[in-house]
Amino acid sequence: LGSRSRTAGAELLGELSGIRRQVQLESRLRKFIRDGTLASETPLPSSRALASTLRVSRGLVVEAYTQLRAEGYIVTRHGAGTYVGVMRGGSPVAAPTSRPKTRLRFDFFPGRPDLASFPRELWLRALRNVLRGSAASALSYPDPRGTPELRGALAQYLNRARGLAVDPELIVIVAGATQGLALFGRALVRSGFGDIAVENPGLPSHRSVLAAVGLGVRGVTVDSDGLDVGELAGIGAVLCTPAHQWPTGVALSPARRAALIAWATGERLIVEDDYDAEFRYDRAPLAALQGLAPDHVVYVGSVSKTLAPGLRLGWLVLPPRWAAVATPELLNDFGSSTLGQLALAQLIETSAYDRHLRKARERNRSRHDALISAVAEHLPGARVSGISAGLHTLVRLPFACDPDSLTAAAASREVGVYPLSSFLIERPNATDALVLGYASLPESAIVEGIKRIGEALAAL
Amino acid sequence: LGSRSRTAGAELLGELSGIRRQVQLESRLRKFIRDGTLASETPLPSSRALASTLRVSRGLVVEAYTQLRAEGYIVTRHGAGTYVGVMRGGSPVAAPTSRPKTRLRFDFFPGRPDLASFPRELWLRALRNVLRGSAASALSYPDPRGTPELRGALAQYLNRARGLAVDPELIVIVAGATQGLALFGRALVRSGFGDIAVENPGLPSHRSVLAAVGLGVRGVTVDSDGLDVGELAGIGAVLCTPAHQWPTGVALSPARRAALIAWATGERLIVEDDYDAEFRYDRAPLAALQGLAPDHVVYVGSVSKTLAPGLRLGWLVLPPRWAAVATPELLNDFGSSTLGQLALAQLIETSAYDRHLRKARERNRSRHDALISAVAEHLPGARVSGISAGLHTLVRLPFACDPDSLTAAAASREVGVYPLSSFLIERPNATDALVLGYASLPESAIVEGIKRIGEALAAL
Numbered sequence: 001l002g003s004r005s006r007t008a009g010a011e012l013l014g015e016l017s018g019i020r021r022q023v024q025l026e027s028r029l030r031k032f033i034r035d036g037t038l039a040s041e042t043p044l045p046s047s048r049a050l051a052s053t054l055r056v057s058r059g060l061v062v063e064a065y066t067q068l069r070a071e072g073y074i075v076t077r078h079g080a081g082t083y084v085g086v087m088r089g090g091s092p093v094a095a096p097t098s099r100p101k102t103r104l105r106f107d108f109f110p111g112r113p114d115l116a117s118f119p120r121e122l123w124l125r126a127l128r129n130v131l132r133g134s135a136a137s138a139l140s141y142p143d144p145r146g147t148p149e150l151r152g153a154l155a156q157y158l159n160r161a162r163g164l165a166v167d168p169e170l171i172v173i174v175a176g177a178t179q180g181l182a183l184f185g186r187a188l189v190r191s192g193f194g195d196i197a198v199e200n201p202g203l204p205s206h207r208s209v210l211a212a213v214g215l216g217v218r219g220v221t222v223d224s225d226g227l228d229v230g231e232l233a234g235i236g237a238v239l240c241t242p243a244h245q246w247p248t249g250v251a252l253s254p255a256r257r258a259a260l261i262a263w264a265t266g267e268r269l270i271v272e273d274d275y276d277a278e279f280r281y282d283r284a285p286l287a288a289l290q291g292l293a294p295d296h297v298v299y300v301g302s303v304s305k306t307l308a309p310g311l312r313l314g315w316l317v318l319p320p321r322w323a324a325v326a327t328p329e330l331l332n333d334f335g336s337s338t339l340g341q342l343a344l345a346q347l348i349e350t351s352a353y354d355r356h357l358r359k360a361r362e363r364n365r366s367r368h369d370a371l372i373s374a375v376a377e378h379l380p381g382a383r384v385s386g387i388s389a390g391l392h393t394l395v396r397l398p399f400a401c402d403p404d405s406l407t408a409a410a411a412s413r414e415v416g417v418y419p420l421s422s423f424l425i426e427r428p429n430a431t432d433a434l435v436l437g438y439a440s441l442p443e444s445a446i447v448e449g450i451k452r453i454g455e456a457l458a459a460l
Numbered sequence: 461l462g463s464r465s466r467t468a469g470a471e472l473l474g475e476l477s478g479i480r481r482q483v484q485l486e487s488r489l490r491k492f493i494r495d496g497t498l499a500s501e502t503p504l505p506s507s508r509a510l511a512s513t514l515r516v517s518r519g520l521v522v523e524a525y526t527q528l529r530a531e532g533y534i535v536t537r538h539g540a541g542t543y544v545g546v547m548r549g550g551s552p553v554a555a556p557t558s559r560p561k562t563r564l565r566f567d568f569f570p571g572r573p574d575l576a577s578f579p580r581e582l583w584l585r586a587l588r589n590v591l592r593g594s595a596a597s598a599l600s601y602p603d604p605r606g607t608p609e610l611r612g613a614l615a616q617y618l619n620r621a622r623g624l625a626v627d628p629e630l631i632v633i634v635a636g637a638t639q640g641l642a643l644f645g646r647a648l649v650r651s652g653f654g655d656i657a658v659e660n661p662g663l664p665s666h667r668s669v670l671a672a673v674g675l676g677v678r679g680v681t682v683d684s685d686g687l688d689v690g691e692l693a694g695i696g697a698v699l700c701t702p703a704h705q706w707p708t709g710v711a712l713s714p715a716r717r718a719a720l721i722a723w724a725t726g727e728r729l730i731v732e733d734d735y736d737a738e739f740r741y742d743r744a745p746l747a748a749l750q751g752l753a754p755d756h757v758v759y760v761g762s763v764s765k766t767l768a769p770g771l772r773l774g775w776l777v778l779p780p781r782w783a784a785v786a787t788p789e790l791l792n793d794f795g796s797s798t799l800g801q802l803a804l805a806q807l808i809e810t811s812a813y814d815r816h817l818r819k820a821r822e823r824n825r826s827r828h829d830a831l832i833s834a835v836a837e838h839l840p841g842a843r844v845s846g847i848s849a850g851l852h853t854l855v856r857l858p859f860a861c862d863p864d865s866l867t868a869a870a871a872s873r874e875v876g877v878y879p880l881s882s883f884l885i886e887r888p889n890a891t892d893a894l895v896l897g898y899a900s901l902p903e904s905a906i907v908e909g910i911k912r913i914g915e916a917l918a919a920l
Binding site for chain 2: 128
């Protein structure tokens, strides 16, 4: 096409048949221009010549040329005919490749709820009610802070279930705890905060997100009473998990809670990540710190541990003087999907969420207990540490070992294990504990998986 | 309670009755401590005394005290009894108040699709299929770039419908165009870009988001051929709306398209906001610029104009060398709700999305035509400018007037109008044009609304 003469090569375009032949001609020409078959500046046949070769009407070719000229694929020069236009691109795609994952039949990945028990029909029913019952305006650009329905329902739920002092106007719906941290982190940077303290060990993805928004991230020691408040001197903000420390599983002791509240004077802020507090098996859950210091605590929660992370629904509860954080500029957006928000509001208001939590609590408790027994039986010398709560526990091993060798030995037995060392800011060469999530594994799989961890340890 | 003696005031707590009396006692104590009725350091009655006053078992009070001590609400001092702990907070909520909106029966808000025609049953059916047919893993933490299903479906759709050269690995699902701009804007800043050019007039919220991530935002003139490419000298990136300029409604002319592609050498980038390109009424839509320069164009799209903004679903198509942008750190999150993504993928793959678009196009075209006729009939001297496309049009008024007076005069007639001046970087004192969205108004409302605009103009 245009290489030797102005009509040669037109057979490249193939036969046009059936309906929408103009569209066919346009897409083939675009394709050949894009992939370089027709290089920039190549002359194109006249509409009359091309029409005759393709056995279509001249009008069709004229229309196709007009379209492609308007789009920039071809150019017409007065008196000199039609040419291929200038292109930029065509470099081969060098896309990020996701590394292939080994299939782990017994994956003790911590922090994932039992997705097989997600209440699909309940959620579907809620979505149906929302889709059939909401005003059309519910489908419009939402309040970036979240729908009034969900913020209202959450204010009541968080007060009742987590002891929060909370006004719906101070709740911001986010796509999950991580997004919440990112946006509040940006607000901190903008207000002149330079550093934030985080528990060490803690969640590496939280550290990266906080660092990415420009905060200096400073690790604070965690012992059996929780984070060491004494190390907070000179820092303005701390991210912590008081109800059930991630990943060591300890609760912040009463003395440390008092010390942390006493620390929070002036502009100081506590970011309380209450990620799995609904699940406590030996007693009632401790109320959130937020209730003790609503002016100094930014509370972070989500449904990622109670329903499913795939819903991408979480929330921040802000101190009053930080309420202005929730601008579209800082949120970068107009918030999360309205339908999901309204469905969750409905589950909360009809108590279906409480009923779901009760069932999930029972199931998680049984799996927790199965893990404890299996460790006692199949991992001699190991001991479970931390409180009886959440979706994971810390298992102290009878000896320290190389974390990579242990992970590999477990993986070769189809078991996923997560060494404590990988949650520390400076990773040591040895680990003497594993963070094991149990909520997504049936009891039989927990027992078999722990057995295999025993074999992996023996094989080291 | 504790004010005069250690048992006085216990009647404040009221009578405990029915089930969960321990929980009742705990929440009332938390409430009184939080609202200052019981100040810090106030001594509390002994468990024995309180039990007797409240006529409950001593064990119940002991348990409640234990819980509140663990939470930090009360403290026990050896030999000195129980006291109220230290609190921080209680300042009155100073929340952002949403300004009350006048009800506008004839709201020509531009850029909103007809929400009353959102295909609720179709969307519900897709959600049902997704909820009943997906593996449990679909509910887990998603790929932050979006589900493979939606990225695959979009790659085909965008190629077919918008002429894009696109690999699914280069698509990132976002919560909407605004979030997409924010995240790509952060990537630009991180790569050393200082400024970005934007069309003037353009969308103020896009300008604020780009400024908020730290970019210098430089306005470029728009005339009847679209943005003036000549003004891009010395700038590395430009945000533009080539298919249908927002808000003037012109298309970028072939000569300007060629000039823009020619400009995009080296590291230069075009951010193409293809916000409403599915809707063209006089001819086939122009293919996106991205197809001409896939190495230099960041393509931005969403369902906000085709389905509903409340779904919060959009996408970026990245140039290959920008693929690494899509990290959780930069996305700040693990992406958008999986269920919505999978539902949209299904609509696209079953062609239900195309059928929906055809219906929407017909409806929008009729409304567009109704607006044109109504302007001709009821706004003498005014003229509609821009191409026949999209969800809004620009109406040039017969005379310039004060934008606030005009908006107020229209609002007092229950009509929402949007002066062109409010989309300019430096707002002039007078406006001679209105940006009028017609897609969400029935034809009769369009006619009545335009009539009333005529009355408002006459009343100025």
